[in-house]
Amino acid sequence: MVAASRLDDSHDTGGAERVFLALRDRVVSGELKAGDRLPPERELALKFNVSRPILREALRSLAMLGFLEIIQGSGAYVRQPDIALVSDFLTFCMAQQPDVLDDIIQSRIAIECQAIRLACEKASEADLNRIAASLTSLLDTLEDPVLGGQADYEFHSGIVRASHSPALTTLYRALTPLLMQSHVSRRRIVPSGIRNFLVDAHKEVFLSIVDRKPDEAEKRLREHFAIGDEYRRKSLIAEFSKTLPNKQA
Amino acid sequence: MVAASRLDDSHDTGGAERVFLALRDRVVSGELKAGDRLPPERELALKFNVSRPILREALRSLAMLGFLEIIQGSGAYVRQPDIALVSDFLTFCMAQQPDVLDDIIQSRIAIECQAIRLACEKASEADLNRIAASLTSLLDTLEDPVLGGQADYEFHSGIVRASHSPALTTLYRALTPLLMQSHVSRRRIVPSGIRNFLVDAHKEVFLSIVDRKPDEAEKRLREHFAIGDEYRRKSLIAEFSKTLPNKQA
DNA sequence: TTTCTATATTGGTCATACCAATCTTCACCT
DNA sequence: AGGTGAAGATTGGTATGACCAATATAGAAA
Numbered sequence: 001m002v003a004a005s006r007l008d009d010s011h012d013t014g015g016a017e018r019v020f021l022a023l024r025d026r027v028v029s030g031e032l033k034a035g036d037r038l039p040p041e042r043e044l045a046l047k048f049n050v051s052r053p054i055l056r057e058a059l060r061s062l063a064m065l066g067f068l069e070i071i072q073g074s075g076a077y078v079r080q081p082d083i084a085l086v087s088d089f090l091t092f093c094m095a096q097q098p099d100v101l102d103d104i105i106q107s108r109i110a111i112e113c114q115a116i117r118l119a120c121e122k123a124s125e126a127d128l129n130r131i132a133a134s135l136t137s138l139l140d141t142l143e144d145p146v147l148g149g150q151a152d153y154e155f156h157s158g159i160v161r162a163s164h165s166p167a168l169t170t171l172y173r174a175l176t177p178l179l180m181q182s183h184v185s186r187r188r189i190v191p192s193g194i195r196n197f198l199v200d201a202h203k204e205v206f207l208s209i210v211d212r213k214p215d216e217a218e219k220r221l222r223e224h225f226a227i228g229d230e231y232r233r234k235s236l237i238a239e240f241s242k243t244l245p246n247k248q249a
Numbered sequence: 250m251v252a253a254s255r256l257d258d259s260h261d262t263g264g265a266e267r268v269f270l271a272l273r274d275r276v277v278s279g280e281l282k283a284g285d286r287l288p289p290e291r292e293l294a295l296k297f298n299v300s301r302p303i304l305r306e307a308l309r310s311l312a313m314l315g316f317l318e319i320i321q322g323s324g325a326y327v328r329q330p331d332i333a334l335v336s337d338f339l340t341f342c343m344a345q346q347p348d349v350l351d352d353i354i355q356s357r358i359a360i361e362c363q364a365i366r367l368a369c370e371k372a373s374e375a376d377l378n379r380i381a382a383s384l385t386s387l388l389d390t391l392e393d394p395v396l397g398g399q400a401d402y403e404f405h406s407g408i409v410r411a412s413h414s415p416a417l418t419t420l421y422r423a424l425t426p427l428l429m430q431s432h433v434s435r436r437r438i439v440p441s442g443i444r445n446f447l448v449d450a451h452k453e454v455f456l457s458i459v460d461r462k463p464d465e466a467e468k469r470l471r472e473h474f475a476i477g478d479e480y481r482r483k484s485l486i487a488e489f490s491k492t493l494p495n496k497q498a
Numbered sequence: 499t500t501t502c503t504a505t506a507t508t509g510g511t512c513a514t515a516c517c518a519a520t521c522t523t524c525a526c527c528t
Numbered sequence: 529a530g531g532t533g534a535a536g537a538t539t540g541g542t543a544t545g546a547c548c549a550a551t552a553t554a555g556a557a558a
Contacts, residue, residue, distance in 0.1 A: 054512080072539075110359045
């Protein structure tokens with residue numbers, strides 16, 4: 001990974017990159033396991049035939065990627081990188097493209113619709129209780145845009161979690177930062193009087209999971225998303241009809 | 250990103266990390282755009298009050314992450330990181346967990362089922378032609394496990410591409426490396442005589458897109474996946490019944 | 499004006515020295 | 529004997545200066 005796609009292998013790269021790739025490969029190949037301690041810098045520098053500053057460039061890079069934890073006076077320890085890094089990186093990559101916020105929702109729908117099917121099979125009692133709890137807190141925070149958005153997120157992430165699929169959960173977590181933005185902004189422009197319908201939609205989705213009916217659950221979830229999308233369009237139009245006359249005046 | 254989740258902000262970290270975060274933030278905030286050239290190392294070192302080796306640790310780290318391209322004699326240039334890095338990283342992270350290869354398929358199904366719906370709306374003539382082409386090459390490579398697997402992948406990735414959703418495409422690309430493994434291994438154990446059924450399934454899926462029928466397309470795609478899963482289970486059982494007698498003998 | 503060469507700029511590397519945090523060891527005291 | 533604490537060794541953190549190599553720039557020559 002990391003620049004590996006660019007220079008694949010032994011592209012007579014610089015010393016630092018050579019060391020970086022060598023150590024990285026030892027980690028991904030499992031030769032170096034989490035918790036292992038690397039030899040001292042001075043020793044490694046000799047082993048790789050580079051100076052200590054160069055060796056340190058490689059070590060620091062690995063540390064920034066989460067492959068190493070370097071502790072002064074102690075040593076450099078291998079550690080398993082956290083998914084959170086992927087999340088941040090993905091966020092940045094997607095944020096570069098225009099209109100991502102609209103598009104990211106498609107990924108969200110994709111993950112949730114598959115997750116809810118799995119949830120119908122695998123959801124445990126605890127999963128259902130957690131989702132139910134987020135439903136009630138959804139009711140309690142109808143008036144608060146921030147807390148309401150948070151409850152909304154917990155409901156949906158609860159579904160994903162109930163799928164017991166690490167991969168789906170990982171991807172969903174990766175999307176979460178971008179998701180939060182659209183959540184908040186969407187909820188801000190939804191007419192307050194209509195929120196009750198949204199609550200009912202959540203309830204129906206939840207009940208479908210309880211009944212263990214995958215097709216029905218996905219169908220209701222899609223309707224829920226479609227309704228949300230509908231409201232968003234309407235409020236956009238409403239925004240326009242407010243702003244346009246101002247420009248004419 | 251990158252260790253940011255661990256130490257969030259200004260955690261009185263070392264000099265290298267301080268510089269790293271500062272420069273990284275300038276990139277993600279858009280202050281530094283792709284193509285921009287950074288000041289010379291010696292100058293930057295002064296600006297950040299660090300020595301050049303330390304400054305270089307930060308620059309090298311950014312380069313390894315794909316944020317910078319460093320050219321000897323010229324300078325360090327900002328560049329937009331490639332998704333491929335995320336892909337590799339995700340691959341590694343997920344590969345650490347046991348039984349991900351089975352689970353990753355769930356994410357694949359999730360993305361494709363949403364993508365095929367969008368494809369029914371947005372697929373262009375070119376998209377359909379591309380998918381059709383992969384269908385014919387699927388027919389031509391029925392006997393070759395490797396080429397056949399590749400054609401299969403191109404068919405499915407063609408669907409995702411036809412969704413015209415950058416986010417879905419990005420995620421799919423991120424899953425691709427892991428997907429290829431399961432693709433190949435799956436195709437290897439599918440009885441050769443039954444592959445024709447799989448080809449027919451692909452055809453039906455394709456025709457549903459041509460007919461612009463989202464529900465039907467997703468339904469057929471899910472059936473296709475279910476059938477593939479079925480075969481996988483059967484061949485696993487077949488494998489067992491082959492190996493078990495050997496142990497007895 | 500074009501081309502080429504000398505120079506300046508800039509990244510790449512090295513060696514060394516010193517500081518700071520940690521670890522290890524061992525003498526010392528209870 | 530066992531705990532305790534301080535001195536030394538180990539190890540990462542940083543700084544300085546020097547030199548090489550690739551590139552860019554400016555000026556001279558055609």
